[in-house]
Amino acid sequence: MNRELAVERPDWLFAVGPYSETVICSGVEIARSFATGKFWWKAGLARIGQKKAVKKAFGIILGQDPRTLELRGHLRGIIWEKYPFLRGTTTLISPGNGLHIGLGPNEAVRLYSYSGGVLSESALARAMRLTESAGQVLDFAYDREMGFLNPNLEEVGSGLRFKAILHLPAAVHAGTLSGFREKLSDLGVKAEGFLKGWPKPAGSLVVITYWPGPDLRPHEAHLAFREIMRFGVEWEAESCSLLLSYANLAVEDRAARSMATLRVARLLGYGELADLLSWVRLGVGIGALEPVPVKEMTALLFISGRNHMRAVAGRELTETEENAMRASLVRATVGGWGEC
């Protein structure tokens, strides 16, 4: 196995929290924009000056030069796998404890706080405190009636947006995923497949996004978000009962075959790996396979993604090289898991 793949895996990134069997990770984003000038998507070259101002402000607040906290290399690769919506245009400053400060592409500042399982209230409070501190150094766009002003009108008010990645294999295989999406839509929550796959998302992973709107206070919005998470967990549990009522043996078979494939594969595409891991997770969940730590399955899913592979290799990889590297990593990791 490439030694680099085994380097630092920060706890906060792969930590497991409440309901982590279904809620892979969840978090909150807080958007803030400048009171003067144009918002980022309209600002053109002025963005450079705005970006400098934001970096300077966080240098003061954090007591450290933000350049030294800017994420690069393999850690950034992992984060992009885990939070694909951060990929590409966002510069990430990471002061630790699962907090990230994103510069661009739409607002002057976007604070991200993510954790394994369901986001805790303390994680939200920490992000809010840091945002408030930034508001003392930077001049944020604010209106007394509407609250904080942002380019995305869904983020006017508190600037909050909650996100989660849910693992819903039973809902996918029992055919109840569309119903889940419809129910969420009624609640104003958007659901889309991981890596844009729908109705069969890669690894049965579904990304959900919730905008609480201007009139909910952060802790109320957090409570509402937790209820949405709980709804997802219950939906998956009911789907699982349904699936096992008519396909128990078939599920056990797929889970055991998936584990066996992970142990011996020499080439593995990311989508295929995500699907195999999903079956193993389901197999472990229903007791058909020996227990495997949830944390390890989550870590494997995200350190085997394309961005991370490239970041570790330090270059572009051909598809075959990437798939071989991934299969090698998977064999080394799965070798330590119990027999199926």
Added chain:
Amino acid sequence: MAKKICPNCGTSEAEVLRGRAGCPRCFVVFRDEIRAFLDSRFGSSGYSGQPYVKNQKAGELVKRFEELQKELAIAIELEDYERAAMLRDEINKMRRRLVS
């Protein structure tokens, strides 16, 4: 009838109706449209969170902060550690004031 456009950033009414604003001025120019958007999306357009009270002296403090940092760098360069320690304490005190 001519469609409204924000004079500051050029954002059109159509863009606002799609849920996108270009600058804080848009919220004055398209106030009714934005409130209607928020009402239909969330059932309310009124903010009920904590009011934002900006630190009026933040600009001065940031400027002073930068001066102190430069002085600290010079003190370290000159190996004047007594002054460097004093400046460091002052910087920390100022940081606490800014982020409290």
